[in-house]
Amino acid sequence: MRVHGADCLLLSVGSDLPYLTGYTAMPLERLTMLVVTEHDATLVVPELEAPRVAPGPFEIHPWRETEHPVEIVTRLAGRPTIAAIGDQTWSLFLVQLLSRMPETTFLPASTVMSELRIHKSEQEVANLRAAGAAVDRVLSRIPREVRFSSRTERAVSREVIDMTLEEGHQTAQFWIVASGPNAASPHHEPGDRVIEGGDVVIVDFGGKLNGYCSDVSRTFSVGEPSAKAVEVHAVVAESQAAGRAAATVGTPCEEVDQACRRVIEAAGYGQNFIHRTGHGIGMDGHEEPYLVEGNSRLLEPGMAFSIEPGIYLPGELGVRIEDICVAGESGLDVLNRADRSLVVVE
Amino acid sequence: MRVHGADCLLLSVGSDLPYLTGYTAMPLERLTMLVVTEHDATLVVPELEAPRVAPGPFEIHPWRETEHPVEIVTRLAGRPTIAAIGDQTWSLFLVQLLSRMPETTFLPASTVMSELRIHKSEQEVANLRAAGAAVDRVLSRIPREVRFSSRTERAVSREVIDMTLEEGHQTAQFWIVASGPNAASPHHEPGDRVIEGGDVVIVDFGGKLNGYCSDVSRTFSVGEPSAKAVEVHAVVAESQAAGRAAATVGTPCEEVDQACRRVIEAAGYGQNFIHRTGHGIGMDGHEEPYLVEGNSRLLEPGMAFSIEPGIYLPGELGVRIEDICVAGESGLDVLNRADRSLVVVE
Numbered sequence: 001m002r003v004h005g006a007d008c009l010l011l012s013v014g015s016d017l018p019y020l021t022g023y024t025a026m027p028l029e030r031l032t033m034l035v036v037t038e039h040d041a042t043l044v045v046p047e048l049e050a051p052r053v054a055p056g057p058f059e060i061h062p063w064r065e066t067e068h069p070v071e072i073v074t075r076l077a078g079r080p081t082i083a084a085i086g087d088q089t090w091s092l093f094l095v096q097l098l099s100r101m102p103e104t105t106f107l108p109a110s111t112v113m114s115e116l117r118i119h120k121s122e123q124e125v126a127n128l129r130a131a132g133a134a135v136d137r138v139l140s141r142i143p144r145e146v147r148f149s150s151r152t153e154r155a156v157s158r159e160v161i162d163m164t165l166e167e168g169h170q171t172a173q174f175w176i177v178a179s180g181p182n183a184a185s186p187h188h189e190p191g192d193r194v195i196e197g198g199d200v201v202i203v204d205f206g207g208k209l210n211g212y213c214s215d216v217s218r219t220f221s222v223g224e225p226s227a228k229a230v231e232v233h234a235v236v237a238e239s240q241a242a243g244r245a246a247a248t249v250g251t252p253c254e255e256v257d258q259a260c261r262r263v264i265e266a267a268g269y270g271q272n273f274i275h276r277t278g279h280g281i282g283m284d285g286h287e288e289p290y291l292v293e294g295n296s297r298l299l300e301p302g303m304a305f306s307i308e309p310g311i312y313l314p315g316e317l318g319v320r321i322e323d324i325c326v327a328g329e330s331g332l333d334v335l336n337r338a339d340r341s342l343v344v345v346e
Numbered sequence: 347m348r349v350h351g352a353d354c355l356l357l358s359v360g361s362d363l364p365y366l367t368g369y370t371a372m373p374l375e376r377l378t379m380l381v382v383t384e385h386d387a388t389l390v391v392p393e394l395e396a397p398r399v400a401p402g403p404f405e406i407h408p409w410r411e412t413e414h415p416v417e418i419v420t421r422l423a424g425r426p427t428i429a430a431i432g433d434q435t436w437s438l439f440l441v442q443l444l445s446r447m448p449e450t451t452f453l454p455a456s457t458v459m460s461e462l463r464i465h466k467s468e469q470e471v472a473n474l475r476a477a478g479a480a481v482d483r484v485l486s487r488i489p490r491e492v493r494f495s496s497r498t499e500r501a502v503s504r505e506v507i508d509m510t511l512e513e514g515h516q517t518a519q520f521w522i523v524a525s526g527p528n529a530a531s532p533h534h535e536p537g538d539r540v541i542e543g544g545d546v547v548i549v550d551f552g553g554k555l556n557g558y559c560s561d562v563s564r565t566f567s568v569g570e571p572s573a574k575a576v577e578v579h580a581v582v583a584e585s586q587a588a589g590r591a592a593a594t595v596g597t598p599c600e601e602v603d604q605a606c607r608r609v610i611e612a613a614g615y616g617q618n619f620i621h622r623t624g625h626g627i628g629m630d631g632h633e634e635p636y637l638v639e640g641n642s643r644l645l646e647p648g649m650a651f652s653i654e655p656g657i658y659l660p661g662e663l664g665v666r667i668e669d670i671c672v673a674g675e676s677g678l679d680v681l682n683r684a685d686r687s688l689v690v691v692e
Contacts, residue, residue, distance in 0.1 A: 026533060029433075029632050048621040051531035051660070065622045066639050087375075091440045092433035092454045098444075108438045158511075165504075185397035187372060275394040276411045286375050293412050314397070 001036070001084065004111050008080035008104075009036035010073065010097075014088035015283035016113045018211065021056045031069040031093055034058060035076040042076050044069055070096040077101065084109040114288045119302040124282060125326055125333070127212035128304055132324050132335030134167040135206060135214040139338035142203065143345050148222045149197050153177040153190035160205050169207040169214065173285060176204040176217075183219075183318030186275055186310060197223040200233075200317045201345075202310075206285060213285045215306055216336050217322035220345045232269070232311050233319050233342040239263035240321040240340070243277055243291075243307040247325060247332050253295040260309040269311045278306040281324055299327040304335075347382070347430065350457050354426035354450075355382035356419065356443075360434035361629035362459045364557065367402045377415040377439055380404065381422040388422050390415055416442040423447065430455040460634045465648040470628060471672055471679070473558035474650055478670050478681030480513040481552060481560040485684035488549065489691050494568045495543055499523040499536035502547075510553050515560065518553040519631060522563075529565075529664030532621055532656060543569040546579075546663045547691075548656075552631060559631045561652055562682045563668035566691045578615070578657050579665050579688040585609035586667045586686070589623055589637075589653040593671060593678050599641040606655040615657045624652040627670055645673040650681075 001009055011017040011025075011034040018024045023043065025032035030046040041058035046069075050062040061076070063069045070093060077083060083101070085094060086109045094106065120128065138160065146159050157177040164172045178188035180199040188202075195201060199222045206215035219236075221229060239260045246259035257277040264273045276292035279285075281304050289295065289303055308322030323336040347355055357363040357371075357380040364370045369389065371378035376392040387404040392415075396408040407422070409415045416439060423429065429447070431440060432455045440452065466474065484506065492505050503523040510518045524534035526545040534548075541547060545568045552561035565582075567575060585606045592605035603623040610619045622638035625631075627650050635641065635649055654668030669682040 027434075046621075048532040052533060052535065064620075085437050085441065087436055087438035089437040090433055091431050091435040091437055091452075092456065094437045094440050095431065095452050095454050098452065106437070106441050106444065108441050110438070186394040187398060189398065274410075275392075 001112055004082070004084065004107065006080075006082045006084040006107060006112055007038060008077045008083040009109060009112060010034070010077065010083055010089070011036075011086040011109060012089040012093065014086050016086050016109050019113070019117060019283055021058060023053055023056065029092070031073070033069070033073050033093070035073055037076070037078060037080075040076070044072050044076070070100065073097065074100045080104050082107060084112045110288070117282055118280065118288050119300065120282060120304050120326065121302070124212065125302070125304065127210050128281065128324060128326070129335050131169070131209040131212050131214035132216070134169055134209055135164065135216045136336055136338040137167045138163040139216065139218055142220070143343050146345065148195045148199070148201060148220070148345050151195055153179055153182070153193050153195065156195065157190040160203060164205060164207050169209045172205065172207040173213070174204070174206060176202060178202045178318060180317065181315050184312040184314045184316065186312060186318070186320070195222055198226065200225065200229045200319060202318055202320050204320060204322065211283055213281050213283070215281055215285055215322065215324060216338070217308055217320045218338060218340065219319045219321065219342060221342050222345055224344065225342055229317060229319070230342065232313070232317065235264060235267040235269060236309055236311055236319045236321050237340055239309040240307055240323070243309060244323070244325065244332055244334060247299060247307065247327060249299050249301055249327050249329055251299050253289050253291045253297050253299065254293050256291045256307065257293055260307070264309060264311060272311045272313055273309060274312055275310065278308055280305045301328050303327045347458055350428070350430065350453065352426075352428045352430040352453060352458055353384060354423045354429040355455060355458060356380070356423065356429055356435070357432040357455060358435040358439065360432050362432050362455055365459070365463060365629055367404060369399055369402065375438070377419070379415070379419050379439070381419055383422070383424060383426070386422070390418050390422070416446065419443065420446045426450050428453060430458045456634070463628055464626065464634050465646065466628060466650050466672065467648070470558065471648070471650065473556050474627065474670060474672070475681050477515070477555040477558050477560035478562070480515055480555055481510065481562045482682055482684040483513045484509040485562065485564055488566070489689050492691065494541045494545070494547060494566070494691050497541055499525055499528070499539050499541065502541065503536035506549060506551050510551060515553040515555045518551065519559070520550070520552060522548060522550040524548045524664060526663065527661050530658040530660045530662060532658060532664070532666070541568055544572065546571065546575045546665060548664055548666050550666060550668065557629055559627050559629070561627055561631055561668065561670060562684065563654055563666045564684060564686065565665045565667065565688060567688050568691055570690065571688055575663060575665070576688065578659070578663065581610060581613040581615060582655055582657055582665045582667050583686055585655040586653055586669070589655060590669070590671065590678055590680060593645060593653065593673060595645050595647055595673050595675055597645050599635050599637045599643050599645065600639050602637045602653065603639055606653070610655060610657060618657045618659055619655060620658055621656065624654055626651045647674050649673045
């Protein structure tokens with residue numbers, strides 16, 4: 001906070017709060033907010049949720065249904081010159097704070113918090129490794145246990161969710177199953193499309209295990225793949241390997257992106273790689289560092305991120321391969337080890 | 347917008363956007379925002395998510411990973427005097443808008459939107475009815491299919507989630523299973539506690555079916571209930587019935603709360619009813635109108651809300667009974683019909 005001149009930190013929903021305190025705010029219209037000043041830390045929490053809070057290095061200030069929590073926060077905050085507010089805090093509350101604290105300049109809390117969170121401790125890496133191993137087990141089960149042909153994307157995604165929970169995750173957080181032409185939509189939501197023989201299917205899923213996120217993508221072929229699918233998959237696999245090779249300590253984030261992009265551009269698919277190469281991961285599924293053009297920050301030991309190039313051909317197919325990796329002095333620690341080839345499923 | 351003097355509406359995550367357009371923003375660090383001015387409506391969306399957007403009465407403005415979406419929004423917004431911003435929009439984005447639009451006063455979008463959303467159309471009531479009927483089917487299956495005794499809360503909650511999806515919900519959104527002393531925590535998160543004979547268990551769950559929410563609570567007894575459990579349950583049941591009787595068109599919201607509270611206070615448990623009586627429901631699980639002291643708004647036809655009094659005895663037990671109801675000229679339309687008694691389970 002001192003580095004950024006913030007004299008007050010206000011955290012609500014999102015991972016900054018559990019990162020500091022172990023407590024996760026419920027994403028509801030009843031405000032939960034940790035107010036940190038130079039001298040005090042107070043968790044303002046709805047009275048009915050106070051029994052959920054384990055004691056920690058903060059005071060607990062429950063508020064009753066007839067009280068106004070933003071007034072309580074304003075009182076506790078004092079008259080800060082600069083307040084850092086949690087990135088995911090609802091604007092409903094920031095708007096109310098703005099009118100009560102007209103002299104205060106607000107910064108996103110990530111300005112303060114991301115320098116802490118971007119460097120993973122050994123325990124945090126262990127948590128990410130456990131989450132990565134769990135989704136790898138799901139990936140190894142898919143060809144043996146999941147039938148794709150003649151079933152909807154939604155039905156397949158339900159099985160992926162179930163296996164993710166069976167393999168130890170507390171929650172599944174996303175479950176992309178994008179088949180045939182739908183695979184050209186990187187964030188496709190699994191729907192009623194019935195998967196057919198010859199389809200290429202992107203499976204991209206993850207959740208939380210002990211508070212840390214998994215996120216992995218593999219691309220499957222339902223029956224024998226077309227020559228085009230084989231070709232595109234080989235380009236993406238080469239691109240993803242180039243990204244892993246480039247991600248050494250001291251390399252700018254954008255150079256990892258460039259390393260992946262060069263392979264895809266050389267193969268003539270540059271226009272079809274329509275997203276950045278990767279994102280940091282930890283307690284949040286997406287956090288710093290982002291592997292994207294324009295991010296010149298150097299990779300440091302303990303930074304954890306995805307490497308996930310893809311090629312998307314509208315109306316035709318899509319391919320993506322994604323691993324979570326941790327930068328380290330002794331080389332890249334790749335947390336996902338599941339088969340990266342174009343595995344054939346039924 | 348005109349009523350509230352807003353010359354710009356900015357909607358991101360949350361239900362206001364799908365209410366108006368059918369499109370739901372992904373809750374990620376990549377900004378999705380509908381910008382509505384007097385003349386135009388434009389959906390600013392990450393390029394990789396643009397294939398998800400069905401055509402609607404708005405322009406689509408995809409942004410690439412190397413562009414700055416807040417600058418695009420600022421350009422489209424012009425120089426509004428008053429901008430209404432979606433309640434759940436991440437503060438990360440509002441902070442950036444504040445520095446680019448220093449002359450603009452921001453209001454919560456609910457100021458503009460809730461008057462639309464508080465009155466449910468026939469189709470919306472039909473959607474809420476279908477969601478309510480689905481969770482009623484789950485409740486009727488619980489005594490027949492779910493074993494509580496010697497199992498963890500988490501295991502029971504997993505079964506409730508599965509049944510909610512089996513009965514037609516697209517998503518389960520919460521699944522409170524609070525047993526024994528844990529039931530005294532209204533928002534208890536199901537955990538490792540092993541349920542025992544003699545426990546009272548609150549089951550409070552819901553999700554979304556066709557975009558509309560369910561939310562229902564019943565309290566079960568594992569084996570024969572204690573005299574105390576029977577007594578407390580009877581008080582809550584009488585309170586909940588009093589709330590349903592009071593919720594006529596033209597009644598202030600706070601009077602429904604008072605009707606429930608009077609019964610509980612008369613029985614000597616006033617200090618143990620630690621939350622409001624209810625909340626509105628629709629595309630959001632909690633929305634206006636809130637049945638809480640201080641809300642003098644009168645109930646109108648088509649308003650949908652929960653009635654859910656509870657009694658919480660710390661270290662001992664808790665009881666809650668909840669139905670979703672719709673106010674109407676011909677009487678209260680109670681969407682949940684599942685047995686409200688203290689049903690005995692194994």
